Amino acid sequence: MSIDTLARVAQNQRSVDARPLMTARDVHVWYGPKHALKGVSLDITRENVTAFIGPSGCGKSTFLRCFNRMNDTVAGARVEGRIELDGQDIHAPEMDVVQLRARVGMVFQKPNPFPKSIYENVAYGPRIHGLAASQGELDHIVEHSLQRAGLWDEVKDRLQDSGTALSGGQQQRLCIARAIAVDPEVVLMDEPCSALDPIATAKVEELIEELRGRYAIVIVTHNMQQAARVSQKTAFFHLGEMVEYGDTSQIFTNPREARTRDYITGRYG
Amino acid sequence: MTAVAAASRQPTDWGHPRLAQRLRRRHRSERLFRAIGLSALVVAVGFLALLLGTMLKDGVSGFVQTQARIDTTLDPATLELSADRSPEALASANYLAVYLRDVRESLGQDGVRIASINGWTELRRRVLEDPGLVGQRLTLWVPVRSEVDQYAKGRIDVGADPTLAPIRPEQVRAYARLEAEGRIRKAFNRTFLSAADSTSPESAGIRGAFVGSLLTILVTLALAFPVGVLAAIYLEEFAPKNRWTDLIEVSINNLAAVPSIIFGLLGLAVFLNTMGLPRSAPLVGGMTLALMTLPVIVIAARAAIKAVPPSIREAALGIGASRLQTVFQHVAPLALPGILTGTIIGVARALGETAPLLMVGMRAFIVDAPRGFTDPATVLPVQIFLWSDDVNRGFVEKTSAAILVLLAFLLAINAVAVYLRNRYERKW
Numbered sequence: 001m002s003i004d005t006l007a008r009v010a011q012n013q014r015s016v017d018a019r020p021l022m023t024a025r026d027v028h029v030w031y032g033p034k035h036a037l038k039g040v041s042l043d044i045t046r047e048n049v050t051a052f053i054g055p056s057g058c059g060k061s062t063f064l065r066c067f068n069r070m071n072d073t074v075a076g077a078r079v080e081g082r083i084e085l086d087g088q089d090i091h092a093p094e095m096d097v098v099q100l101r102a103r104v105g106m107v108f109q110k111p112n113p114f115p116k117s118i119y120e121n122v123a124y125g126p127r128i129h130g131l132a133a134s135q136g137e138l139d140h141i142v143e144h145s146l147q148r149a150g151l152w153d154e155v156k157d158r159l160q161d162s163g164t165a166l167s168g169g170q171q172q173r174l175c176i177a178r179a180i181a182v183d184p185e186v187v188l189m190d191e192p193c194s195a196l197d198p199i200a201t202a203k204v205e206e207l208i209e210e211l212r213g214r215y216a217i218v219i220v221t222h223n224m225q226q227a228a229r230v231s232q233k234t235a236f237f238h239l240g241e242m243v244e245y246g247d248t249s250q251i252f253t254n255p256r257e258a259r260t261r262d263y264i265t266g267r268y269g
Numbered sequence: 270m271t272a273v274a275a276a277s278r279q280p281t282d283w284g285h286p287r288l289a290q291r292l293r294r295r296h297r298s299e300r301l302f303r304a305i306g307l308s309a310l311v312v313a314v315g316f317l318a319l320l321l322g323t324m325l326k327d328g329v330s331g332f333v334q335t336q337a338r339i340d341t342t343l344d345p346a347t348l349e350l351s352a353d354r355s356p357e358a359l360a361s362a363n364y365l366a367v368y369l370r371d372v373r374e375s376l377g378q379d380g381v382r383i384a385s386i387n388g389w390t391e392l393r394r395r396v397l398e399d400p401g402l403v404g405q406r407l408t409l410w411v412p413v414r415s416e417v418d419q420y421a422k423g424r425i426d427v428g429a430d431p432t433l434a435p436i437r438p439e440q441v442r443a444y445a446r447l448e449a450e451g452r453i454r455k456a457f458n459r460t461f462l463s464a465a466d467s468t469s470p471e472s473a474g475i476r477g478a479f480v481g482s483l484l485t486i487l488v489t490l491a492l493a494f495p496v497g498v499l500a501a502i503y504l505e506e507f508a509p510k511n512r513w514t515d516l517i518e519v520s521i522n523n524l525a526a527v528p529s530i531i532f533g534l535l536g537l538a539v540f541l542n543t544m545g546l547p548r549s550a551p552l553v554g555g556m557t558l559a560l561m562t563l564p565v566i567v568i569a570a571r572a573a574i575k576a577v578p579p580s581i582r583e584a585a586l587g588i589g590a591s592r593l594q595t596v597f598q599h600v601a602p603l604a605l606p607g608i609l610t611g612t613i614i615g616v617a618r619a620l621g622e623t624a625p626l627l628m629v630g631m632r633a634f635i636v637d638a639p640r641g642f643t644d645p646a647t648v649l650p651v652q653i654f655l656w657s658d659d660v661n662r663g664f665v666e667k668t669s670a671a672i673l674v675l676l677a678f679l680l681a682i683n684a685v686a687v688y689l690r691n692r693y694e695r696k697w
Binding site for chain 1: 510561578580581583584585586587588589590591594598599603
């Protein structure tokens with residue numbers, strides 16, 4: 001067992017009493033007249049990967065998008081409830097949404113690199129937030145982020161090529177590199193593998209495991225095996241409600257709720 | 270239940286004549302559609318060829334000028350020049366006297382019926398270029414009168430009754446004599462490209478109208494492009510979607526459909542009468558056309574912005590770009606090809622616009638190319654309109670030639686649009 005793994009095990013044990021990085025209390029979301037999320041409360045810790053599972057339209061993506069206020073950009077969307085990042089209300093007037101989104105990064109369902117060079121894709125975030133004092137430092141951030149995203153070896157010789165010329169899996173890892181280049185505290189992933197083939201999916205899952213501990217990761221997934229593989233905490237959503245939340249192992253082996261059990265055993269969804 | 274339904278359904282007989290007939294009908298309608306499409310294309314290309322053919326047939330001779338050779342002596346006495354050789358003195362010398370004398374000497378007593386009365390300006394031009402010519406003898410090709418030019422080009426048929434022809438018999442005789450003497454040539458018509466309007470077709474040119482068009486379009490572009498694009502960006506990316514923005518959208522769409530003459534009346538009422546801006550000026554013409562082009566640009570730019578995939582916006586917002594950064598660093602560059610294409614289409618339309626400019630006085634008779642945005646000017650389409658209306662036959666070929674110039678101008682602008690679109694087009 002490597003030292004790294006040992007450290008991770010130690011971290012996992014500490015996670016039990018770790019202070020939550022983000023907390024959500026009684027969060028409601030309406031899209032126009034549609035009540036899409038009905039009073040969800042949840043804590044997110046840095047040490048755990050939290051998975052949101054549930055059938056289509058259950059509100060899991062909607063809830064995810066509350067954490068970096070991406071629902072602000074949706075016309076007619078209304079969010080109620082309290083969400084805190086490090087004890088700070090993210091809906092408070094003094095909370096700058098631009099800074100919030102730097103601290104709470106996001107990876108989307110469909111890989112969406114900018115139609116710019118690979119380098120520019122990663123460098124864009126640090127540049128707009130002024131995270132690099134010099135070109136050298138920026139180069140370093142780009143290299144480091146691509147390495148963390150497991151993409152460096154594949155693209156180091158063609159950083160000036162367009163990001164959109166990469167394969168789907170590479171594009172998604174580029175998007176992850178772009179998100180972590182800003183050094184966020186939380187990374188939200190909205191079905192990051194649903195547009196990828198199994199090999200690319202495996203790479204991204206490996207990557208999630210690598211990133212755990214450094215960033216709090218929340219992942220929305222349709223794929224229950226994936227949730228079981230990558231997460232430590234799982235929340236099951238159904239019809240806009242959070243039915244059950246707990247340790248992943250418990251949710252998958254011994255769910256308390258009948259609806260969770262039915263979903264996991266494939267009765268519906 | 271589905272199993273029951275499947276069992277009760279007969280297996281499809283793909284060889285059944287009814288199905289075969291159906292298939293034939295489908296193929297037939299496709300062939301018919303292709304034939305119709307092709308004939309529509311042939312008709313469109315035919316009309317284009319007809320237009321270009323007519324213009325070329327009538328217009329090409331407008332670029333050719335019949336000229337007569339005269340030998341002239343620029344003696345200071347006849348020029349009424351004192352020792353003063355300043356540009357002002359040189360400009361106001363009596364070239365006409367020298368010209369008339371030397372035309373008679375070179376071309377004979379009936380020479381003035383051949384050479385254009387405006388030929389003396391050629392003397393002035395040469396002297397102002399090189400004051401050392403005063404006192405010298407030089408040989409000069411001057412334009413012939415318009416009716417002689419038309420006759421030389423075979424555009425006048427003297428016919429059975431010469432008294433009814435626009436050219437007089439003695440002119441025909443003098444022309445034949447001079448041609449035999451080798452004093453007549455046909456040369457490229459520099460006057461047409463270098464002069465402004467004139468009452469005599471042989472002295473008329475399109476430079477004034479061309480410069481006027483250029484200045485007007487610059488004003489239009491400078492006003493309509495930034496305002497239109499910024500309005501489109503604001504409406505598309507920042508404005509709340511409510512009844513007011515819906516109303517604005519409908520109004521803009523309606524404005525794009527308003528006949529151009531209405532914009533001319535608006536320009537007349539607002540820019541000339543209320544604001545007191547100079548009449549006939551490219552500034553006012555450009556502002557009027559900007560009003561007309563603005564909705565076109567707004568609509569094109571909005572469509573281009575709308576076509577940028579939302580995933581790009583989400584990507585930028587998701588790593589903490591502000592909305593302004595998202596719009597100007599990601600959305601606008603991707604929308605640029607579409608915005609430029611729409612802008613150039615709008616500007617090309619403005620370039621060919623006549624009616625609103627008539628209302629703000631750009632149909633004035635201007636003999637000099639404008640030097641600034643507030644000088645009186647006319648524009649190419651108005652010049653074409655004015656010439657086409659002229660009773661003098663010499664203007665027929667000028668009209669067609671000016672149309673060719675305008676078409677070339679439009680073609681150049683469209684080429685720029687295609688180039689820009691290909692240059693900036695990106696895939697995502």
